[in-house]
Amino acid sequence: SDPEIQNDTIVAISTPPGRGGIGIVRLSGPEARAIAEPLLRLRNPLAPAQARYAEVIDTIGETLDEAVVTYFAAPASYTTEDVVEIASHGSPVLLDYLVRQCIARGARLAEPGEFTQRAFLAGRLDLTQAEAVSDLIEASTLHQARIAAQQLGGSLSRQIAPIKDQLITLIAALEAGIDFAEDDIDTLPAQEITNQISKIQAPLTALERTFSYGRIVRDGFTLAIVGRPNAGKSSLFNRLIERDRAIVTATPGTTRDLVTERVSLNGIPVELIDTAGLRQSTDEAETIGIAKSREIMAEADVVLLVIDATAPPHPEDEATIASLTTRPLLIACNKSDLTTTSSSPKTSRPTIETSALTGSGILELRAAILSQISSTTPTAETALLTNLRQQQAVSAALTSFAQARQAAAAEIPHEMILLDLYESLRALDSLTGATTSDDILHLIFSKFCIGK
Numbered sequence: 001s002d003p004e005i006q007n008d009t010i011v012a013i014s015t016p017p018g019r020g021g022i023g024i025v026r027l028s029g030p031e032a033r034a035i036a037e038p039l040l041r042l043r044n045p046l047a048p049a050q051a052r053y054a055e056v057i058d059t060i061g062e063t064l065d066e067a068v069v070t071y072f073a074a075p076a077s078y079t080t081e082d083v084v085e086i087a088s089h090g091s092p093v094l095l096d097y098l099v100r101q102c103i104a105r106g107a108r109l110a111e112p113g114e115f116t117q118r119a120f121l122a123g124r125l126d127l128t129q130a131e132a133v134s135d136l137i138e139a140s141t142l143h144q145a146r147i148a149a150q151q152l153g154g155s156l157s158r159q160i161a162p163i164k165d166q167l168i169t170l171i172a173a174l175e176a177g178i179d180f181a182e183d184d185i186d187t188l189p190a191q192e193i194t195n196q197i198s199k200i201q202a203p204l205t206a207l208e209r210t211f212s213y214g215r216i217v218r219d220g221f222t223l224a225i226v227g228r229p230n231a232g233k234s235s236l237f238n239r240l241i242e243r244d245r246a247i248v249t250a251t252p253g254t255t256r257d258l259v260t261e262r263v264s265l266n267g268i269p270v271e272l273i274d275t276a277g278l279r280q281s282t283d284e285a286e287t288i289g290i291a292k293s294r295e296i297m298a299e300a301d302v303v304l305l306v307i308d309a310t311a312p313p314h315p316e317d318e319a320t321i322a323s324l325t326t327r328p329l330l331i332a333c334n335k336s337d338l339t340t341t342s343s344s345p346k347t348s349r350p351t352i353e354t355s356a357l358t359g360s361g362i363l364e365l366r367a368a369i370l371s372q373i374s375s376t377t378p379t380a381e382t383a384l385l386t387n388l389r390q391q392q393a394v395s396a397a398l399t400s401f402a403q404a405r406q407a408a409a410a411e412i413p414h415e416m417i418l419l420d421l422y423e424s425l426r427a428l429d430s431l432t433g434a435t436t437s438d439d440i441l442h443l444i445f446s447k448f449c450i451g452k
């Protein structure tokens with residue numbers, strides 16, 4: 001199917017399912033106005049970008065509800081098509097009735113994300129911006145929403161544009177060199193080509209590095225709190241979840257089960273996992289708990305090992321540290337309020353003195369957790385790669401750049417260098433959606449909710 005040729009009129013309920021104060025039915029397409037108007041008794045005719053009071057009427061003209069109706073004339077609308085939004089009371093019966101009436105008059109029920117897909121196909125949004133719409137809707141912290149809003153505003157596209165321009169200039173120079181080679185026009189020297197490629201590579205490499213942070217902003221990460229019984233794991237866990245309780249959802253279990261909570265750590269969603277004690281045991285139930293802890297430790301993005309600073313160094317803690325040499329690991333020397341000579345283990349891993357009792361060291365602990373997950377916390381102005389699709393496009397472009405650079409250094413014919421450069425260009429174009437297959441587009445937009 002070719003989405004480009006769809007210029008029919010689509011309709012959907014754009015507010016979430018269920019009852020609410022207000023519910024919105026949205027129409028987009030050439031017939032939006034003609035389909036909506038017979039369902040309404042308007043005191044004043046619809047006018048572009050203006051809200052109108054209207055009564056929603058049934059087929060014999062009886063009033064069903066009052067509504068505010070907004071009309072956006074093409075191309076100044078979300079989709080760039082004619083759009084009508086009917087904001088009535090949020091009664092599912094009424095909203096369903098409106099949608100069915102619109103369908104009876106020739107509209108088609110919109111597919112998930114189809115409004116945004118139309119904005120994309122019309123060129124009003126590029127693919128990174130369309131993805132940002134979905135991220136914004138899915139955001140669970142304000143920080144996530146802010147990052148998505150920047151991408152929706154085109155931050156990523158703006159970062160890519162000059163890189164692409166430079167690449168096209170280089171391609172043009174090489175093409176010209178080839179075209180005029182017979183006329184003895186000087187072709188670009190190899191050194192100049194490799195220099196140009198390096199110049200284009202640098203900002204792209206920097207952009208690729210933002211993915212480690214962009215990924216966790218969008219998807220969050222898991223933090224497993226481990227340590228011996230009584231070290232203060234549960235107390236630190238409770239300290240860490242104190243803030244931003246709005247998005248906290250508790251899943252308490254028995255004492256030997258895992259307790260997890262989703263919290264916001266400086267705007268990044270974190271799944272905190274309090275594990276059962278990691279001690280050797282012959283007791284069967286406890287052994288199961290320990291096995292589970294080790295499993296969780298293996299899967300967590302970051303491990304926080306809590307050590308009782310008042311107790312002498314314990315071989316179990318040392319074994320835990322030794323088993324995690326290649327993993328992000330933080331050590332909290334807890335109960336610092338009880339001792340001035342805390343017995344921290346001999347390790348080069350980041351160690352923070354904390355007191356779950358007084359709260360001292362908790363701020364430092366939060367900061368250390370975040371720096372474990374990403375060494376780069378970009379400034380507000382930096383564009384971020386936030387999903388795997390974007391990262392893979394940039395990484396593919398970089399791979400081709402590296403090949404082109406190698407070919408240039410080896411003084412291989414320019415035709416061969418050009419092949420790699422065109423490959424890079426294709427990868428960059430797929431990032432913004434300039435060249436993206438229908439299958440991929442379908443995959444991206446089908447993850448949207450209906451009505452967006």
Ligand code: GDP
Nearest residue numbers: 229230231232233234235334335336355356357
């Ligand atoms: P867990 O078994 O590792 O989860 O340890 P708990 O969080 O249940 O704490 C064990 C005991 O240590 C409790 O009595 C806590 O009140 C106490 N405790 C935990 N953290 C601190 C701390 O920083 N200072 C002091 N003085 N006591 C603490």
Ligand code: ZN
Nearest residue numbers: 233234235274
């Ligand atoms: Zn505990």
